[in-house]
Amino acid sequence: MARKFWQWKWKYSGWKNSAFVRFLLFFVLGVFFYVTLAGNIIIETYDLEAGAVSDRTIRATKEIPDEAATVKAQEQAVRQVEDVYTTLNPDSLELADTILAKLEQINGDTQFSTSEKVDIYKGFFEQMHVETLDKLLDKAGTNERLSAEVEKRLNEQKYRIPEEIYFKFPRLSLSAIQEMRGVARDIVSRLTTDKMRDTSTARGKVPELVNASSLSSANARELVQEIIRFSVLPNQFYDEAATLKAREDARNAVDPIFIRVGDIIVKENERITDEAYDKLAQMGLLKDRVSYWPELGLILLVSLFVFVIYLFTRRSRLPIKQNNAQLLMLALIFVINLLLMKIVSLGQGLDYPYIGYLAPVALGSMLIAILLDDALAFLSSVLFSIMASLIFNTQPGQLLFDYQFGFVALTVCIASVFAIQKASQRSTILRAGLLVSVFSALSLASIILLSGQSEYVMSSIIFALLSGLVTAVLVIGLLPFFEVSFGILSSLKLVELSSPNHPLLRKLLTETPGTYHHSVMVGNLSEAAAEAIGANGLLCRVGSFYHDVGKTKRPSYFIENQGNRENPHDHMEPALSASIIHAHARDGVELLKEYKLPKQLQDIAEQHHGTTLLKFFYHKAVKLAELEGADAAEVKESDYRYPGPKAQTKEAAVVGIADCVEAAVRSLRNPTIEQIDIMVDKIIKDRLEDDQFNECDLTIKELHTVGRSLKESLLGIFHSRIEYPELPKPNKEGG
Template structure:
């Protein structure tokens, strides 16, 4: 039987040895490095292929990322350019001035009496055809000098006006000399009015407009038929096109249309080359441009990535080594940190797989702040801040779709800010609902930051902005849901007592606390007092005050097995120890620590609280029963001496500051309560005597409590106890009615 017990103890020792094994620690960091590398390799390093022109593809070659389809993009640009309508310009050629020039010539030539009729006809034949052309040349020269219109447009104007120039019938020239001065005076304003009216429209084809001239002249105030006939011909000669094709403007518009076409992309994992397709020169050059061909330098990016992830791991190693937490040497906590990092990175990777061009911001839906929140709850806030920085760098690479650079700062910055918001929100959390509030803080801070970034970079469509903000809200909710779901797993698997779990265990409705209250009310009250004392003392030296308080609530739970044998529960009954052998009494008293541990195990209370219940007495001496046993032995002249070791608690001694503080508070509360009217000097003397006694007895040798911390604990306990046992005014019995006396006692 003894050999079997020794064998089991040896196996248990070897199994628990992994927690402090250097090899296990090294393997955990190796695993972490491998996770970093695998998470980033497909983002940072494209897959390469060993192929040559003329061979066939042995397997489907997929796009390593979203890449531009140059052929499809160029086709889309050409289609956009073809849909651009020709650009026309409306150019005023000042046709009213041409009318004035024509009538000026008519007045001048007809007024010269020395010129014969035949000569006048010949002059009109030579002058009028050139008059319109000279006017147009003059206008074009003016526009050329001013630079108002481009050269191709001016050439187009000259060409179109020349092509559509009106040829005045020859018989008209024979009729022009017959026009009297009075006729010309009446004809000129009518002609100018008709030309102005016609030229107000956009004229691409002058011939269609000239067909309207006869109707307008006939409806004018002119009465002579020759006058109306001459006005029709003069107006037709003066009418020109005023709407001209602007070739340069058209090309500019087509260029803008081409520029406005968004590039056509091949989505990530779309097939670039099907299995069995021949590798043409074009395909080979495309794959080469994407760095997908194996060559002598293809291994360099992998070396760079290995160096990068080693730096990540080195950062974790250095931060853990400089930590004051148990994670510095405890592989169990390191394993928990590694698992949190792996799960957080895995979550980001899963969301990056569905990231595409239609939903470019879907990566924001990933609960990237989950890891930092879990680290803050389960380990330490400072470690959580470091984890937040690490996760932000990873997010900027995992969700990067641009590939023009290695990082997308937007995802990194959003992850950093939301993780910090989660850490600040979850610190000192006391309820599970605090996690949901932290998730809302993540969503709010993410929306504010992302909204500012999108407003600064205002090229995004309203649709993408709406999706991005919706995704960040979803991220906050998912973060809260995953943390709430994962927290019990970590608490159970690693025996972690998070602040949230401790607050749950402090609920008076917990079955064990209700058992303590109903079966041992005196012990319950004592435990509550010890909890208050231990919490204030622990916080004074930077220990876990909440753990001390909750541990104190359960430290005497073993007394519920034999409540009547403990003095605080002996109300109106005789003390059974008065008639018992001191050795038996010792066994009953000592057993309450062991019974408490067994009861706590049955109710699955976490180990740190069980340790407090087991260690709060350490290996202290039960002095009352020891001296009673010695007195009985001396009276009976027993030759066998009473061994002090037989009247000590079995231990172990306190292994943590929290267990030691609960032990001090337990002893101090009971001792001070025994004083009739305690004052400051009595309390201080009692507290320091108890602490010194335990220190001299070596009860603090395994819990790292310093002398300075013990002195601070003594001061804090004195202040707290003085507040509890403060003096009250003694009222004369006759000064208060029975009802008022009851009220005073109640207070």
């Protein structure tokens, strides 16, 4: 039972109006969105174990800190830091002066015996060592480790004067001491100028320097050497605290090392180390740690995309609200646009990270604007920009939406819709493509200036400029495919069909000039009327051009083509005349099919008369029956009605009204405003009462609007002319 119901439902409504097909189209569109965007959002995971050999090369999918590499770099930086030595000047020159001054004082005092002087000198040199150490410790301050190092180094490098030297000091004369003073100061000053950690080298140079001095006494040269060696002290000491601080500063100065997107973590046929395994775990690339939240998030995202499209089409007044063929075309445009974006995005893995600006994102918006509707094109532009920011994301680990691509995509899509509105020539598409290039480059330039981007600037600008040309070429190439496959009459196609050079219009002009002129007049009337009610005025105009092409088969049987010739209907049976007149609608459809013109034009040619009655021939038949004594009731009205069908669209209905109005008003000799008003109102009223508008969605209010527009247009055509008075003849005699 249920199966029979669905078979009946399908047969009744057809796939173009089937709710099930509509649901299926939305579902398939959502699945396509999911599959297309999944690779940019959902990360592929691997079933791996530490220590196993990888069967593929795995690259990083997001940027994470590389702790092991960072620690290694920090250790390297620490190793490169040399030990820090602090300079503390022990003032060796002052120490030498103090020693010589003490020798001069003690040796000049006669109260001390030689043995006493020896004891004094032993204690004095020990005291000088302690005092020098104390001074250096004061300079070290609170740095305990430095103080300990100073004390250690000074004690280790303390010069111990030989015992016998103490017995020689008392023998020095005051003049010898004075002579030793200058030599000692000069040599100490020279030896302590440089940084010195170890005094052994400097002390080793003392004998050579003393021997080269001006001292002549051997005893003085020997004793001054000992004083100089004692006075030469280290002035640089290892500073452990400063060294540790320098190493810590070096460690902290190392910037964290990151694993960049695309870096190889594991190479094919390479063993997976614990370190590499931890990195894979951090990135969520292991199957045992996989999360299904991204899949759920993507499902919600594409569901929102589809839901937005559904809401718009549901509330739209366009045929796409119920016509699944148009919905299929919209879905196909989305598929083509996204596939082209995905193909271009493959170049991002070939060292062209900004090739996304080359993508013809505006292609979908332009096709939707031309083939469907501007408002739907604007909505689609927003969706395309969001998808572009996902597909061309150069930092998938850090960003979900890279809206520098999305911003450019939104700009060019909206600009293309404005540029392509009411396009009447194919060249308009090329101009729109150039505008896309300009807006793409300008929007990209704003991003570059705001962000301070310095890499790939020229290549990005070149890609942006080329995108508009690529878009225009693709639109021009794809437009005929959609027009033919879905029977879409775009404005561009209609303008092409309206050309007088079209073979069928040339046939109409040459064989039936009266009908051609009538068709042109009907086109002007119907276009204005259709635009007044929001219908497709261009379709009405072009449809009017072709609505009477069937008259080319028997042109002389139609009054506008007879001229001054005799009317053949005057000698024909009314039924035969009616059949000839009826046939022009059917003949027109056959001619339109023969010349492969779109179905919309065929429908207008077939429906513009609907099932109206040929009143003239019907009444003629009734009168003949009465004259012949036959029963007039036997004359069937149905035999004198057009076979129809009635107008199915507003455009067909408007063309039918304009056709009848133009013929009726043209039959008037000098139509006045009142006559035109009465004639238009009567024709519309007769058709309304004859139920000719029952099968189209033309409202009473719209009929009044159509009537008002027709009256205004007819007044412009049949306007009153001023009769100029005859000028008086010039007086030949008076000049």
